[in-house]
Amino acid sequence: MDIDRSLEIRADAVARICLELKSLLADVFVLYLKTKNFHWHMRGPHFHDYHLLLDEHADQLFAMTDEIAERSRKLGGATLRSIGDIARHQRLKDNDKERVPAEMMLTELLADNQSVTTYLRSAHEVCESSNDVATVSLIENWIDQTERRCWFLAEITEAE
Numbered sequence: 001m002d003i004d005r006s007l008e009i010r011a012d013a014v015a016r017i018c019l020e021l022k023s024l025l026a027d028v029f030v031l032y033l034k035t036k037n038f039h040w041h042m043r044g045p046h047f048h049d050y051h052l053l054l055d056e057h058a059d060q061l062f063a064m065t066d067e068i069a070e071r072s073r074k075l076g077g078a079t080l081r082s083i084g085d086i087a088r089h090q091r092l093k094d095n096d097k098e099r100v101p102a103e104m105m106l107t108e109l110l111a112d113n114q115s116v117t118t119y120l121r122s123a124h125e126v127c128e129s130s131n132d133v134a135t136v137s138l139i140e141n142w143i144d145q146t147e148r149r150c151w152f153l154a155e156i157t158e159a160e
């Protein structure tokens, strides 16, 4: 029986997908560290709740990193190698400010998680048009998790 070559992931598509995944991984590391930063430096009357919420979000983000990196390797591509490599690929901005009020922390995390949702949707398009159904399926889960973080952050910031 002949193999339908039209269903294969072409080499140029692999390169595009792995580049998408590399940028995505850089952003997820940036958001992971920012979420931990705000978890560590949280202050104010809601310290306990926010401190715990951000730790939960950081755990989800950290779990994503290995899945993103290993997906590239499964496709035969490379992934990030260093902190410098993260800095070269990140689209999200760091926040090195000494004092950030609690509400501003949550507002910024909401905006960053919304940006990640957009990046995920754009990566989804690239993978879908290249027959990469496995990455598509992973991305759909990551979008759902990211939208859950957005939901929690939006409910808190709107109530503030």
Ligand SMILES: [Fe+2]
Binding pocket: 039, 055
């Ligand atoms: Fe902690």
